[in-house]
Amino acid sequence: MMRKVYYNHDGGVDDLVGLFLLLQMPDIDLVGVGVVNADCYVEPATSASQKIIQVFGKGKDIPIAMSNARPRNPFPSSWREHAFTIDAMPMLNQDMTDQNKLLDQSADQHLSQILRESDQAIDLVFVGPLTDLATVLTHNPKLSQKINGLYWMGGTFLANGNVQEPHHDGTAEWNAFWDPEAVKVVWDADIDIHMVGLESTNKVPLTNAIRQTWAQDHHIPGIDFLGQAYALVPPMSFIHTNSTYFLWDVLTVAYFADPSLASSQVLTSDVMVYGVSQGRTIISDQGRPIQLVYDVDHDRFFDYITNLARQA
Numbered sequence: 494m495m496r497k498v499y500y501n502h503d504g505g506v507d508d509l510v511g512l513f514l515l516l517q518m519p520d521i522d523l524v525g526v527g528v529v530n531a532d533c534y535v536e537p538a539t540s541a542s543q544k545i546i547q548v549f550g551k552g553k554d555i556p557i558a559m560s561n562a563r564p565r566n567p568f569p570s571s572w573r574e575h576a577f578t579i580d581a582m583p584m585l586n587q588d589m590t591d592q593n594k595l596l597d598q599s600a601d602q603h604l605s606q607i608l609r610e611s612d613q614a615i616d617l618v619f620v621g622p623l624t625d626l627a628t629v630l631t632h633n634p635k636l637s638q639k640i641n642g643l644y645w646m647g648g649t650f651l652a653n654g655n656v657q658e659p660h661h662d663g664t665a666e667w668n669a670f671w672d673p674e675a676v677k678v679v680w681d682a683d684i685d686i687h688m689v690g691l692e693s694t695n696k697v698p699l700t701n702a703i704r705q706t707w708a709q710d711h712h713i714p715g716i717d718f719l720g721q722a723y724a725l726v727p728p729m730s731f732i733h734t735n736s737t738y739f740l741w742d743v744l745t746v747a748y749f750a751d752p753s754l755a756s757s758q759v760l761t762s763d764v765m766v767y768g769v770s771q772g773r774t775i776i777s778d779q780g781r782p783i784q785l786v787y788d789v790d791h792d793r794f795f796d797y798i799t800n801l802a803r804q805a
């Protein structure tokens with residue numbers, strides 16, 4: 494049976510590559526896409542999403558809605574600008590006709606409608622902040638029954654997160670930091686949560702060796718898309734800084750499709766909403782169970798995504 498999935502992303506390079514890969518997966522029925530004004534500017538990120546579906550979506554018509562979510566802590570604008578460049582890529586702009594449609598509804602309204610109208614439970618893949626899901630669950634708590642599982646790229650229990658901001662202690666992951674209250678609302682809801690934390694995503698940095706394997710095969714359109722998209726983010730091989738790029742969201746999408754690529758364990762977790770650690774996910778007896786994805790089979794993962802791209 495086809496698995497139904499809804500994808501909510503925030504327009505970063507790996508968010509858009511994640512969309513591209515979801516479109517290539519057999520047995521996956523992508524029922525809707527939401528785009529959040531977080532690690533992107535939402536207009537070019539939405540437009541790029543439409544074009545990726547048009548060029549690489551095998552004729553599928555997948556509804557897209559923009560989110561009206563707002564940040565507690567905004568992303569740096571230099572990161573947000575990547576969406577403009579992807580949207581301008583020649584390979585996505587050959588044919589300006591027949592783009593799939595952008596809805597008038599906001600992303601949270603769209604997601605509520607999808608859940609309400611579906612006769613089977615749906616999986617949710619969120620690779621940005623959880624704001625839209627929190628809005629849905631606040632207005633319609635019963636819709637949690639229509640959610641099969643949430644696969645979220647976000648959070649970490651490591652001592653170091655990836656936020657480096659003057660008013661923060663560095664313990665949070667960015668998607669949680671952008672809207673910590675949303676994480677709390679989702680944690681309080683009755684849904685199964687798979688959390689793809691920095692524990693596992695730290696193990697899939699984008700190295701020059703990986704870029705080189707894609708360069709070799711850049712004559713293949715789907716591999717070219719991977720290579721061109723990731724060429725936008727810094728290829729720094731000697732230092733891990735807060736701008737080193739990892740395949741955060743792509744790992745989340747791959748784990749959703751094939752959990753055997755990664756290892757996970759159940760932990761009891763809570764989130765800090767206010768103060769210098771806001772957005773930090775913690776292990777706590779007072780918390781709720783989550784399935785933490787903490788490790789990944791590195792080589793199998795890269796083979797898996799590269800093979801999907803080859804077939805695009």
Ligand code: AGV
Pocket residue numbers: 505506507508532572620621646655666667668735736737738741742
């Ligand atoms: O914290 C990881 C999340 C992922 O959803 N994003 C990027 C991925 O889309 C934020 C982020 C952390 N470090 C970054 C990020 C960086 N160096 N560049 C861009 N975005």
Ligand code: CA
Pocket residue numbers: 502503504505507508532620621742
């Ligand atoms: Ca993201």
